[in-house]
Amino acid sequence: MAEHPGESKPLTDGGSNKFPVEEFARFHGKLKEIRASLAASLDERGDISPLTGDVVSERISSGKAALELPVALPDEGALCDAAIRILDVAVENDVFDKPEADAAKKTIEGGGLDIVALTSVVVTGDSNTVEKVALESGLALDTLLFLVEQLARATLTWHSSRVKGLLEDEVKTSRTGTCPVCGNHPRLSIIEGEEGVRKLVCGMCETIWRYKRIGCPFCGSEDQKKFRRFTVDDEPGLSALLCDVCKRYLKQIDRRKLGDGEYGVTELETMSSRFDILARREGYR
Numbered sequence: 001m002a003e004h005p006g007e008s009k010p011l012t013d014g015g016s017n018k019f020p021v022e023e024f025a026r027f028h029g030k031l032k033e034i035r036a037s038l039a040a041s042l043d044e045r046g047d048i049s050p051l052t053g054d055v056v057s058e059r060i061s062s063g064k065a066a067l068e069l070p071v072a073l074p075d076e077g078a079l080c081d082a083a084i085r086i087l088d089v090a091v092e093n094d095v096f097d098k099p100e101a102d103a104a105k106k107t108i109e110g111g112g113l114d115i116v117a118l119t120s121v122v123v124t125g126d127s128n129t130v131e132k133v134a135l136e137s138g139l140a141l142d143t144l145l146f147l148v149e150q151l152a153r154a155t156l157t158w159h160s161s162r163v164k165g166l167l168e169d170e171v172k173t174s175r176t177g178t179c180p181v182c183g184n185h186p187r188l189s190i191i192e193g194e195e196g197v198r199k200l201v202c203g204m205c206e207t208i209w210r211y212k213r214i215g216c217p218f219c220g221s222e223d224q225k226k227f228r229r230f231t232v233d234d235e236p237g238l239s240a241l242l243c244d245v246c247k248r249y250l251k252q253i254d255r256r257k258l259g260d261g262e263y264g265v266t267e268l269e270t271m272s273s274r275f276d277i278l279a280r281r282e283g284y285r
C-alpha cells in the first residue's frame with residue numbers, strides 16, 4: 001500500500017502511555033501565543049510595503065519561492081522579549097535544562113547575541129550560522145536553534161499570510177519538496193480525502209501544499225527500499241517516514257484515521273511530537 005513503504009518497521013518508544021501529551025499541548029499553545037504577539041508587532045510596523053500579485057507570480061513562474069528572503073523582521077526589542085518568554089515557557093515545561101536556558105537569557109539580556117542577525121539567517125533556512133554562534137557563545141545548540149526557529153517562524157507565518165491570497169492557484173498546483181511561499185522544508189505531511197491526497201506543511205510559514213504520494217521531499221528519493229516508518233500502536237493515524245538517503249524524517253498524519261476533529265497545524269504538531277523524539281533519537285533530523 002502506498003502509505004506503507006517497503007521495510008516499514010514499527011517501533012515503539014518503550015513506554016508510549018507515558019508520553020506527556022497534555023504538557024506538549026500546553027507548551028505548543030504557549031509558543032503559539034508568543035508567536036502571535038511577535039506577529040502583532042509586525043502589524044504595528046506599518047512600513048513593510050505590500051506585495052503585489054504580479055511580483056509574486058513572476059517569482060513563482062521563474063521557479064522561486066513567493067517571498068523574497070530575508071523578509072522584514074520584528075524590531076530587536078520585540079524579538080528579544082519573545083526570546084525570553086520562549087525560554088521561560090520551555091523551562092516551565094521541562095523542554096530545556098534550566099541552566100542552559102538561564103545562560104541563553106543572560107546572554108540575550110546582556111546584548112551578547114545578535115538576535116536580529118540570527119533570525120534573519122534562520123528565515124532563509126540557514127542553520128550553519130546558528131551552529132557557529134553556539135560554538136562561539138558556548139550556548140547549547142539545540143536551545144539556540146529552537147529559540148531562533150520560533151522567532152523565524154512567527155515572522156515567516158506573518159509574511160506568508162499576506163501572500164497567500166495572491167497565489168492560491170500556485171500553492172494548489174505546486175508539487176515541490178520545499179515550500180512554495182518561503183522555500184523552507186516541510187515539518188509534517190498530511191494524508192486526507194477519500195483518495196488519500198498527500199500534502200506538506202511548511203515548518204516555517206505553515207503553508208500547506210500538495211506533494212506526490214511517494215517520495216522524500218528533502219532529497220527527492222522515490223526508492224521505497226530506503227524508507228522506513230515509525231508507528232506506535234495506540235496512535236494509528238500518526239507515523240514518521242525516515243529516509244535513509246538523506247537521514248531526514250517527516251512526520252505523517254493520516255487525517256482519515258483521526259475522526260471528525262478539525263485540527264489546525266499546532267494541534268497536529270502537538271499530537272505528533274512523540275515522533276520528533278523517536279526519530280531524532282535514531283539519528284534522523
Ligand SMILES: [Zn+2]
Pocket residue numbers: 156160179180181182183184202203204205206207
Ligand atoms: Zn513556508
Ligand SMILES: [Zn+2]
Pocket residue numbers: 216217218219220221243244245246247248
Ligand atoms: Zn531523503
